[in-house]
Structure formats: C-alpha cells, structure tokens
Amino acid sequence: xxxxxxxxxxxxxxxxxxxxxxxxxxxxxxxxxxxxxxxxxxxxxxxxxxxxxxxxxxxxxxxxxxxxxxxxxxxxxxxxxxxxxxxxxxxxxxxxxxxxxxxxxxxxxxxxxxxxxxxxxxxxxxxxxxxxxxxxxxxxxxxxxxxxxxxxxxxxxxxxxxxxxxxxxxx
Numbered sequence: 001x002x003x004x005x006x007x008x009x010x011x012x013x014x015x016x017x018x019x020x021x022x023x024x025x026x027x028x029x030x031x032x033x034x035x036x037x038x039x040x041x042x043x044x045x046x047x048x049x050x051x052x053x054x055x056x057x058x059x060x061x062x063x064x065x066x067x068x069x070x071x072x073x074x075x076x077x078x079x080x081x082x083x084x085x086x087x088x089x090x091x092x093x094x095x096x097x098x099x100x101x102x103x104x105x106x107x108x109x110x111x112x113x114x115x116x117x118x119x120x121x122x123x124x125x126x127x128x129x130x131x132x133x134x135x136x137x138x139x140x141x142x143x144x145x146x147x148x149x150x151x152x153x154x155x156x157x158x159x160x161x162x163x164x165x166x167x168x169x170x171x
Contacts, residue, residue: 094124114157
C-alpha cells in the first residue's frame, strides 16, 4: 500500500491534469468560436498548445500526453466531429512527441520548442490528409502551414515563458 504522502501527490497531479485538460478544452472552444482574421484554411493560433507545453515542463510526459488526448477527444466530440478529431489527433501526437524530445535535450527555449510543435502539428495534419485523400499534391500547401506554424509557435512560446515563470510549484 502506498504512503499517504504518495497518495496525496497522485491525487494532486490528477486534479491538476484535469484542470489542464479543461483549460485546453476551453482554449479549443475559444478558437472554434473566434476564427483568425486570416482566411486561410487550417490556420489557427493553437491556444491549447500553450497548456500542453506547460504540462510538458511541469509534469511528466504521460500526464501531458493524457491531457492532450483528452482535449483532442472532447473537442472533437463537441466541435469538429470525427474527421476533425482524426486530423487533430495526428497533429497533436506528432506535436507533443517533437516538443517533448526537444524539451528533454535542454538545447531549446520554450519558444523554439513551441515553434517546432506548431510546425509538427501542421505536418501531422497534412500527412493525414495525404493518406485519407490519397493525394500527395496536398503537400504543396506545406510552405503556408510551415510559416503559420512558426508564427503561432512564437506567440504561444512567448506566452508559455511568461505564464510558466508565474505559476507556483505543484510537483
């Protein structure tokens, strides 16, 4: 049987993970309601990625991944449907893997990690579109998504730096 202190820590991490998942879902909803002024399909700021990036820094990979999956599943069910969920899952999984690997190297700032995550998310969705539509011509859209992923990654990375410094310790 585990000690009371271990059980309290597990309960605390579970509660924080649930709050992070809820916050990521709220950010997804905000993006669903308020489209960017750029009329280019597939481009979003990626506000939910802010929560995932902070979860990578403050929690272990397992919890960050679970938060990401919960957010993708719930936002897919609530806002975008099955195909939206498939695209989000492909982009989200590739993004979190890239961000976690880069974070573990200790070579990149949160802004650099976020930029890579934004590009990886767009690439994951583009590869999924190629597979589902059986058309590689879609890859010609990658330069647009590369640029948008870099720009949104910079914005989210800067926000993550500011917020992460102000958060109290919870580990």
